[in-house]
Amino acid sequence: MLVQDLMQAPVHTATADQSLGAVYAFMQNQQVRHLPVLRDDRLVGVITDRDLRLATSQLRSDPFDPTDAVADVMSQPPHTAGPLDPIEEAARLMRQHAIGCLPVVDGEILVGIVTGTDLLDALMRLTGISKPGGRLEVRLPDETGQLARLTATVARQGGNIRSVLSYSESANALRVLFQVDTIKTRALARALHAEGIDVLWPPIGPPTA
Amino acid sequence: MPSFTFHPDYYRYYFGPEHPFSPVRQEMLLSLLEALEVPLPLDEPAPASREALCTVHAPAFVDAVAQAAPDDPTTHDTAKGLGTADVPVFEDMHDAARLLVGGTLHAAQAVASGQTPKALQLGGGLHHGHAALASGFCVYNDLSVAIHHLRAEGLRVAYLDVDVHHGDGVQALHYDDPDVLTLSLHETGRYLFPGTGRVHELGRDAGKGYSLNVPLEPFTEDDSYLDVFERVVPYALDHFQPDVLLVQCGADAHFSDPLADLLLTTQGFERLFRRILALTDEYTDGRAVLTLGGGYAPDATVRIWALLILLLQNHPLPDALPADWLATWSEQLDATLTPTLHDAPQAFDIPRRDTIAAQNTQVSKRLLELVAPAWYQAW
Ligand SMILES: [Zn+2]
Numbered sequence: 001m002l003v004q005d006l007m008q009a010p011v012h013t014a015t016a017d018q019s020l021g022a023v024y025a026f027m028q029n030q031q032v033r034h035l036p037v038l039r040d041d042r043l044v045g046v047i048t049d050r051d052l053r054l055a056t057s058q059l060r061s062d063p064f065d066p067t068d069a070v071a072d073v074m075s076q077p078p079h080t081a082g083p084l085d086p087i088e089e090a091a092r093l094m095r096q097h098a099i100g101c102l103p104v105v106d107g108e109i110l111v112g113i114v115t116g117t118d119l120l121d122a123l124m125r126l127t128g129i130s131k132p133g134g135r136l137e138v139r140l141p142d143e144t145g146q147l148a149r150l151t152a153t154v155a156r157q158g159g160n161i162r163s164v165l166s167y168s169e170s171a172n173a174l175r176v177l178f179q180v181d182t183i184k185t186r187a188l189a190r191a192l193h194a195e196g197i198d199v200l201w202p203p204i205g206p207p208t209a
Numbered sequence: 210m211p212s213f214t215f216h217p218d219y220y221r222y223y224f225g226p227e228h229p230f231s232p233v234r235q236e237m238l239l240s241l242l243e244a245l246e247v248p249l250p251l252d253e254p255a256p257a258s259r260e261a262l263c264t265v266h267a268p269a270f271v272d273a274v275a276q277a278a279p280d281d282p283t284t285h286d287t288a289k290g291l292g293t294a295d296v297p298v299f300e301d302m303h304d305a306a307r308l309l310v311g312g313t314l315h316a317a318q319a320v321a322s323g324q325t326p327k328a329l330q331l332g333g334g335l336h337h338g339h340a341a342l343a344s345g346f347c348v349y350n351d352l353s354v355a356i357h358h359l360r361a362e363g364l365r366v367a368y369l370d371v372d373v374h375h376g377d378g379v380q381a382l383h384y385d386d387p388d389v390l391t392l393s394l395h396e397t398g399r400y401l402f403p404g405t406g407r408v409h410e411l412g413r414d415a416g417k418g419y420s421l422n423v424p425l426e427p428f429t430e431d432d433s434y435l436d437v438f439e440r441v442v443p444y445a446l447d448h449f450q451p452d453v454l455l456v457q458c459g460a461d462a463h464f465s466d467p468l469a470d471l472l473l474t475t476q477g478f479e480r481l482f483r484r485i486l487a488l489t490d491e492y493t494d495g496r497a498v499l500t501l502g503g504g505y506a507p508d509a510t511v512r513i514w515a516l517l518i519l520l521l522q523n524h525p526l527p528d529a530l531p532a533d534w535l536a537t538w539s540e541q542l543d544a545t546l547t548p549t550l551h552d553a554p555q556a557f558d559i560p561r562r563d564t565i566a567a568q569n570t571q572v573s574k575r576l577l578e579l580v581a582p583a584w585y586q587a588w
Contacts, residue, residue, distance in 0.1 A: 132337060132344045132377060132403030158294045182294045183345045183374070183402035184229070186467055201400050202470065 003090050004083035006122050007104045007112035013038050014047055014070050021066030024052050034101035036110055037074045043103055043110050045074035050100075080105045081114060087122050090114050126165065133162050134185035139198040140174045147176070153195050154180065157188050175200075211327035211521045212319050214312045215239070215251040219332045221305040224297050229468065229505040230346040235331055237511045237538055238518075244534040245515075247524055251331070254315035256307040257354060261314060264357040265350055265382055270341040274348055275303040290343035306348035309333045313351035314358055316498045320453060321362040326495040329521060334457040334502030336376040337403060345374065345402060346503075352457060353382040355498060356389055359453055367451035367492075368392065369442065371481065372459025372502040373469040375406025375422065379457075385416035390449045394438060396462070396471050397424035408576045411583060418583025421445055423573055426565040427470035430557065431477030433566040434462070438481065440573045446492045448584055454493050456485060459502030460513040464555065468505050472559070475551045478513045482520050508546050516550065526550055 012030050014023045016039040027033065027049050037045040047070055055064040055073040064073060081090045081102040090102055094116065104112040140146040147166075154161055160181040169175045180188065189199045220232040242249050262271050273286040277298040285292025292298045299305070309332050316328035330351070338350030352368065356379070359366045368383075370376035370393040383389040398404040412420040423441055425434065446454075464472040473481075489497045499517070504510030512530075519526055529549055539546045547553070559565065 129398075129404040131342075132405070134402035135400040135404065137400070160294070179404070183468060184295070185400070185402065 001087045001122055001126070002083065003081045003085045003087060003102075003104055003114055004112070006087060006118045006125075007081075007083065007114045008118065009104075009112035011036060011103070011110060011113045013110070015039065016044055016069065016071040016074070018070045019067050020052055020056060020064060020070065020073060023047060023070055024049075024066070027052075034113060034115055036078065036103040036113060037070055037076075038110070039071075042108065043078060043080070043105060045071070045076035046078045046099075046101065046103060047074040048100060051075065075099075078103055082106065083111060087114075087119065091119050094119070126163075129162070129179060131162065131181070133179045133181050134183055135177060135179050136185055136189055136192070136202065137175065137177045137200040138192060139169065139200055140176055142168065142172045142174050146174070149195065150176065150178075150192065150197060153192055153197070154178075154188060157191050158182075159188055210325065211329060212316070212325040213249055213251050213329050213331060213518075214254050214316045214319075215331040216253045216308055216312060218305065218308055219312070221301060222309055222332070223305070224299055224346070228297070228346075230503075231507070233542075234504060234507050234510050234514075235501075237507060238331070238514050240537075241511060241515050241530065241534055242518060244531040245527060247519065247522065249518070252315060252319070254308070254312040256304060257310035257314055257349070257351075261354055261358075262307060262310060262349055265340065265353045266338075267341040271303075274306065274343070277302055289341055290339075293343075295345055296343040296348060302348060306335075309335065310349045310351040310354050313355045313498070313500055316500070317355035317358045317455075320496050320498050321359055321364060327489070327497045327499070327521060329518065330498070330500045332501055334372065334459060334500035336370055336372060336379050336457050336459075336502065337374070338378045339381055344378070347378065350378045350382060352376075352379050352455060352500065355455060356383060359455070359498075360386075360388060364452040365450065366390070366453055366455055367446055367449055368455045368457070369485065370394070370457040370459070370502075371462065371485075372457050373462040373466065373471050374401065374459070374503060375403055375424075376457060377403045377405045380405075380410065380420050380422075383416070384420055385413045387412075387415045387419050389416075390419045390421070390445060390451065392421045392423075392442060392445055394423045394425065394434070394441075396427060396429070396469050399424075400427075401469055408572060408579055411580055418580050419449070421576060421580060423569075423576060425471060425572070426568050428472055428557070428559050428561070428565055429569060430472045430559070430562070430565075431474055431480070433569045434471070434473060434477060435480055435484070436566070437569050437573045438484065440570075441576060443488060443491075444577065446488060451493055452496065454485070454489050454497040456497060456499045457502045458482075458499055458514070458517055460504030460510040461502075463504070463506060463509040463513060464557070465506040465509045466504065468503070472555075472557055474555050475509070475512055475516060479516055479520070479526075479551070482517050486520060507542060508544065509552075512547065512550055512552075
């Protein structure tokens with residue numbers, strides 16, 4: 001999944017010479033919390049609702065005024081992503097810099113924006129289901145050919161794999177959660193077990209054992 | 210007197226000997242009731258018309274089912290779920306499937322017309338059928354076609370689904386209808402087919418608040434199941450005020466079922482069915498349309514459905530099952546059958562029993578919290 005698959009486009013923007021008050025009203029109106037900032041149509045920074053609240057807070061000794069310019073408050077230079085970056089790269093950048101969005105630029109041109117919410121949507125898409133199906137979970141040794149053994153066994157049983165999620169559980173074990181197009185997951189689990197695969201769910205024995 | 214709907218051609222809805230959705234269950238059931246000398250007058254339904262099917266299904270889907278031939282893979286429209294692992298194509302699939310729909314429709318007509326307060330369709334309950342997708346052993350969605358008929362008769366319908374799998378087809382087909390309440394209790398779709406049926410699936414637009422789901426933990430036992438039922442179902446019926454109840458009585462929540470992981474016993478099912486029948490007296494003047502459904506351990510499934518029929522008829526419950534019947538069927542199935550109507554007392558060794566019950570309670574509370582704003586117009 002690439003940034004261009006989940007970015008918001010077209011994207012709302014602010015300009016560097018706009019007033020903080022105007023940008024605050026715009027964010028309220030559009031229900032957004034992050035705006036790329038342009039000067040002469042070029043991306044020069046990012047302003048967020050948090051930047052605005054902190055900058056104008058009465059708790060500061062020198063709060064900004066609503067008439068001050070965006071350029072005085074925005075983060076710059078902005079961290080950005082490219083449309084063809086993998087989403088995990090975008091997530092890593094956002095975590096590393098503790099930021100909530102990345103403007104997406106194609107060369108010099110601003111083409112979209114990715115926020116933390118979009119990454120949550122991606123997580124839901126990756127883990128969710130789009131068609132009826134059952135799920136199985138297995139633990140595989142982290143070795144060449146193990147996933148192939150799993151998918152080959154499922155295919156031999158006539159199961160169609162709809163999605164696969166995996167992550168390293170430890171140095172030498174991979175947890176794999178996959179969705180198949182059948183209600184008969186126990187029969188699949190038994191076939192995998194017979195292949196020597198460690199099936200974590202569903203139970204392969206009688207339920208009362 | 211409740212009416213019962215059945216046709217010998219129901220047996221033609223047959224995916225083959227290796228497939229768990231087997232008509233042997235009805236054959237065993239009818240022969241058991243005969244052996245118990247329970248009178249069971251059966252109404253024979255007519256197949257549902259194309260027009261009736263199309264109240265629910267896309268015409269192109271009905272055409273695809275009608276054209277599907279077992280020997281010709283080019284007619285298997287897998288994008289519509291036909292010719293897949295769960296719904297292989299069989300001979301005269303369209304006619305067999307629409308006869309089951311006709312049966313549920315017949316039962317609904319009998320109740321809607323006032324001919325009988327309760328009607329049991331001895332088949333059907335194909336709750337995974339979608340508008341244009343066959344799924345989970347279900348081709349046409351008989352329940353949904355019946356709901357359309359009941360709605361056309363001006364009745365508000367509460368659909369209750371106790372099959373162990375989420376009633377996803379029925380839910381989806383009435384998701385935006387505020388005059389149809391769908392209520393499904395099922396094992397959580399975290400792993401189990403079809404994967405849906407989470408508490409936040411509450412309906413859409415005007416129908417928001419009229420789809421309710423109680424996803425239960427694997428290894429849920431009778432007491433926790435019935436506790437959750439009691440927290441949610443009477444409350445929902447009281448709010449919705451239905452005219453008729455449609456109940457999908459799948460038996461696959463039984464502990465011996467090979468396709469799922471709940472641990473209900475026949476004793477639990479008896480309590481559940483008694484409670485459902487009592488709720489019809491309380492909320493629908495006794496009106497209810499009931500169907501069979503899932504249930505893949507024939508030994509348990511048949512005893513559970515026999516219980517249902519005996520309770521519907523107010524017939525005393527026998528203890529032992531007839532020896533001849535047991536001998537015949539244990540030979541045919543090459544399996545040991547439970548000799549009594551009820552299960553022998555069960556003691557499951559469940560390490561997380563308290564956690565499971567607590568989680569189920571939590572989920573049912575969360576559901577009621579989530580639905581309250583929709584019911585009381587406070588979005
Ligand atoms: Zn089921």
